[in-house]
Amino acid sequence: MSEKTDRTPVSVFASPGRYVQGRGALGRLGALISGLGSRRPLVLTDDVVRGLTEEVITESFEEAGLPLVFERFGGVPTSAEAERVARVIDEGGHDVVIGLGGGTAIDTAKASxxxxxxxxxxxxxxASTDAPTSALSVIYTESGSFxxxxxxxxxxxxxxxxxQYVAEAPVRFLSAGVGDAFATWIEARAVRRAHSQNxxxxxxxxxxxxxxxxxxxLLWRSALPALEAVEKNLVTPDVEAVVEATTLLSGLGFESGGLAAAHAIHDGLTAVDRTHHLTHGEKVNIGSLTQLVLEGAPASEIDPFAEFTxxxxxxxxxxxxxxGDADDAVLDEVVRAAMAPSETIHKLAFEPSHRDVRDALHAVEGIGRRARTRVGLGEPTPEDYT
Ligand SMILES: [Zn+2]
Incomplete structure (x- = not known):
């Protein structure tokens, strides 16, 4: 093989150009966008987030001498929605698109x-996902499947x-971010062990x-006090640490460290309608537990993790x-989607069988129930997440 065609694996690390986090950071958006050389940005957001942020952003753009144009986000990051927003960008002569809000608006901004x-x-x-930091979007079907x-x-x-906005949002968002971020090391560790690609x-x-x-x-140290603070709309150093973990470190860590089974299980769960009441990070937590079971993690590792989460x-x-009452046919659908050829479950150091993955999912039920009992939580129910 000549040197030119030699495909010896190389190490790759990716990151955003700049990361700015803190109370009131949105008030700096205009100056930061202007610093990128933009003269005609487009802000993609839904009506709820627009209502919460419009005053701050208007003032910030005025100070920076930037025109402010909002585009209403349709709610689901589909290919069609990305194409629609791209036409708005082209027709309006916009030179930057800003995804404002949560992961779905942000992922659609990237695609458009x-x-x-x-x-x-x-x-x-x-701070519900690590989408803000990464160079990929999760594209969904109109019905909300991966x-x-x-x-x-x-x-x-x-x-x-x-x-400040993170602290004022319902605590469930930050909790979901913690679920997404906990998977980062579980998966990056597996990818490193397997010498797989990120x-x-x-x-x-x-x-x-x-x-x-x-x-x-950071999550083990700060997640519980941070969630308690956000319940009371407080921004504390623990909140700052956990937001950095869920947004920056989780994003850099999954992208450059690699994904494995936890996110593949998440993707499998989205294939079944009855899991759609859960957010991304919540489904990822089921994925993290399933991966730990598949890897044969000792109870001394898996039990504290289940209790903490x-x-x-x-x-x-x-x-x-x-x-809870799903028969094997339903779980088979989850497993089939989780094990699709393009899925990251194949980055594990071993190749689990379909049956291995289904059994691991079944095993999570007992592990999770016992953990809930130990920390004094009641009978699990899907209604806790609606
Ligand atoms: Zn994720």
């Missing part, structure tokens, strides 16, 4: 920016997270894996996911 060939910016008002990951050659040019077509760098582990450490308000049982 890529369609139009303009940079994209994430402006997060919740369709595909869409990869871009760039991360967001800028990420802004306003922790999400940016390279081997994980030490930075990628180490940031995933730092994410894990139950205390953090995350589902730890199939019952909470709406699958």
């Amino acid at each position: 920016g890529d369609n139009s060939g303009v940079p994209w910016v994430s402006a997060a008002t919740v 369709e595909a990951y869409r990869f871009y050659d760039r991360n967001p040019a800028l990420v802004v997270v306003d922790t 999400m940016v077509e390279g081997l994980p760098t030490h930075a990628g894996s180490t940031l995933a582990e730092l994410c894990w450490d 139950a205390r953090a308000g995350l589902p730890t049982t199939l019952t909470e996911a709406g699958l």
Whole structure:
């Protein structure tokens, strides 16, 4: 093989251009966008987030001398919605698209920016996923099932997270972010063990894996006091630490450290309608527990994890996911989707069988129930998440 065609694996690390987090950070959005050289940005958001942020953003754009144009986000990050927004960008001559709000608006901004060939910016008002940081979107079907990951050659040019908004949002959002972020190290560790590739077509760098582990450490230290603070709409150092974990470190860690079974199980769960009451991070937590079972993690690891995440308000049982009475046929549908050829479950160091994965899912029920009992939580029910 000549040197030119040699495909020796290389290590790859990806990151956004700049990351800005703190109380009132959204008030700096205009100046930061202007700093990117933009003269005609487009802000993609839904009516609820627009109502909450319009005053702050108007003032910030005025100060920066930028025109403010809002586009209403349709609610589901589908290919059709991304194409529609791309037409708005083209017709309006916009030079940057800002996804404002949560992961779905942000993922749609990335897809439409890529369609139009303009940079994209994430402006997060919740910390429910690591979408603001990454260079991929999760594309859903109109009915809300996982369709595909869409990869871009760039991360967001800028990420802004306003922790005051995070603290004022329902605590369930931050809890979901904790679920998404906990999976980061579980999966990055598996990818490193297997010498598999990360999400940016390279081997994980030490930075990628180490940031995933730092994410894990920060969550164990700060997640419970942070969730308690957000219940009271407070921004404390624990809240700042957990938002950094759920947004920056989880994003860098999953993308450059790699995904494995937890997110594949999440994707499998989206294939079944009765799990749709759960958010991304909540379904990911079922995925994390399933991966730990598949890996044969000792009870000394899996039990404290199940207890901690139950205390953090995350589902730890199939019952909470709406699958308490699910027969094998339903779980088979989940497993089939989780094991699709493109899925990241194949990045594990071993190749579990369909039956292995189904049995691991069944086993989560008992582990999760016992953990809930130990931390004094009652009978699990899907109604806790509606
Ligand atoms: Zn995720």
